[in-house]
Amino acid sequence: MSPPPRILVAEDDVRLAQMLRNLLAGEGYAVTVAHDGQRALHEGLTNEFDVLLLDRGLPAIEGLDVLAKLRASGVVTPVLILSALGNPADRVEGLDRGAEDYLSKPFDIDELLARLRVLRRRLASTVPVLKIPGGTLDTGSRSVTRRDGQIVALSEREGDLLERLARRSEQVFTREDLLVTVFADADDAGVVDTYVHYLRKKLGRDIIDTVRGVGYRLGRSA
Known part of the structure; x- marks a missing residue:
């Protein structure tokens, strides 16, 4: 039996983070939650995940800076940025900084789950x-x-x-x-x-x- 896919949810809104934890756990994910950028960076550097769900507006270290530090450390885990900053320039910046996908808040739950499935398939199809x-x-x-x-x-x-x-x-x-x-x-x-x-x-x-x-x-x- 394969282990459940592991996801890091980096979100400072406690209520939203809990909702995401419950939602993703119900979809079969093993969920780790970080409420600030420092914790998200620590988790991303010390643990293995199948996908990262990363808010931009994190305290301590901003989300895109967390992403840049992870990429500079060789972490290649697919990242979905989840942010209230949703204009085209913000999306382009997120993708240029190393994210694989970008979803604006408020978001549709079914779309979020579908995008996460796509990222996992993309990772599975890459055999390094x-x-x-x-x-x-x-x-x-x-x-x-x-x-x-x-x-x-x-x-x-x-x-x-x-x-x-x-x-x-x-x-x-x-x-x-x-x-x-x-x-x-x-x-x-x-x-x-x-x-x-x-x-x-x-x-x-x-x-x-x-x-x-x-x-x-x-x-x-x-």
Whole structure:
């Protein structure tokens, strides 16, 4: 069973944020809410989402500045801007700053849900190849191509774990982080250690670094 799509809702209007949380949860999303730009930036940098719903008028850090900082940090998650600023110049600015879509307030609920589905399909149709130590990971086929041309097949869980690490190659993940984001149906963080062992056995010990007292990250030779 596939995990639910994860969405970050960055909205400072508490009532609207709660309405969106309830609506999206009812549509099968796992919803995280941030009420200011600082929190939205933190969530976007430290967690993996399938789509971001971002208000422009956020306190602490304005929505488009949050978006720019995420893009500068390599976060490529599709973003839908939701804003009361809806004239053509505002929409163009939002799209030019890195958003995939822009919807003005007040909005139609069915249109919002349809636009989110489009963004998720667009993401699913893009199969990136990620750099890892000694080669590349094809996230579609869940296979690694070594520099010598040898192809190593991974299981679904092995591929998910390696992709999670490779997408944020500078980040150190705790075992609990990886348990929640990769092994959501397990309740023992020991499963993370088990799959790290599997990946090292197939791809070499340098594929994943252990950061003592913290957790794991992608090998530093990537």
